[in-house]
Amino acid sequence: MTPTPHISAGSGEFAPDMLMPGDPKRAARIAADLLTDATLVTDVRGISGFTGTIGGRPLSVMASGMGNPSISIYATELYRFYGVRRIIRVGTCGGIPEDLAVGDVVVASAAHTESTTGTVRVPGVSLSLAPSPHLLRSALTASGADVRVGPVLSTDFFYLTRPGVVDALGELGTLAIEMEAAGLYATAMAEGAEALAILTVSDHVKTRAAMSSDERERRYERMLDLAVKTLSL
Numbered sequence: 497m498t499p500t501p502h503i504s505a506g507s508g509e510f511a512p513d514m515l516m517p518g519d520p521k522r523a524a525r526i527a528a529d530l531l532t533d534a535t536l537v538t539d540v541r542g543i544s545g546f547t548g549t550i551g552g553r554p555l556s557v558m559a560s561g562m563g564n565p566s567i568s569i570y571a572t573e574l575y576r577f578y579g580v581r582r583i584i585r586v587g588t589c590g591g592i593p594e595d596l597a598v599g600d601v602v603v604a605s606a607a608h609t610e611s612t613t614g615t616v617r618v619p620g621v622s623l624s625l626a627p628s629p630h631l632l633r634s635a636l637t638a639s640g641a642d643v644r645v646g647p648v649l650s651t652d653f654f655y656l657t658r659p660g661v662v663d664a665l666g667e668l669g670t671l672a673i674e675m676e677a678a679g680l681y682a683t684a685m686a687e688g689a690e691a692l693a694i695l696t697v698s699d700h701v702k703t704r705a706a707m708s709s710d711e712r713e714r715r716y717e718r719m720l721d722l723a724v725k726t727l728s729l
């Protein structure tokens with residue numbers, strides 16, 4: 497069933513492996529920086545997707561938009577109808593621990609959420625939302641000591657002050673806040689596919705240190721390097 501309601505690519509136009517930032521402009525930049533012979537294969541709603549090769553291997557790059565519902569739509573269509581098997585989200589996040597700095601890289605070994613993405617599938621059960629063990633193992637093998645690995649919060653709210661919530665999550669070892677890892681992990685579980693989120697700290701929720709919006713679009717080299725190495729193992 498291709499094209500789908502949200503993707504205009506034809507059958508076979510995506511590689512089995514995909515890098516997925518939230519931002520369509522970052523997707524275009526990553527495709528231009530990484531891929532040989534990058535071709536635009538979909539642009540529905542301005543959510544651009546590209547396919548090319550890297551080191552001779554096919555690779556696609558496509559944006560997810562923002563939030564668990566948006567990434568759930570794209571990931572479902574990609575896994576179910578386009579034969580995509582492994583998606584690595586390459587996104588930005590807000591750091592929680594004091595010793596996490598802007599520019600640091602976080603590998604999300606689990607995703608907490610208040611979204612319903614982990615509770616609607618099996619009534620009465622809050623599913624554990626986790627990455628593919630194979631991709632996580634590859635990321636741990638490929639990463640240096642400078643990468644942080646731990647749970648993140650995938651929230652449905654960018655603007656919502658909840659007193660005490662960040663502190664409580666931090667005390668439980670939560671490294672960062674972002675908005676899509678839980679939706680991606682839940683979708684991969686439902687579709688029998690693989691997923692991982694690798695994130696760059698774009699701002700710190702306590703110190704308020706932050707990248708500019710231009711830096712958020714451009715400063716991703718360490719995260720991308722790890723994502724590419726992870727897929728190659």
Ligand SMILES: O=P(O)(O)O[C@H]1O[C@H](CO)[C@@H](O)[C@H]1O
Pocket residue numbers: 517518519561562563586587588589654674675676
């Ligand atoms: O930079 P991306 O990948 O979009 O990720 C983060 O940035 C957006 C919020 O500004 C949310 O999508 C959040 O998850």
Ligand SMILES: O=c1cc[nH]c(=O)[nH]1
Pocket residue numbers: 588589590591654673674675698699701
């Ligand atoms: O979703 C996000 C992304 C960056 N920083 C945050 O605090 N939240």
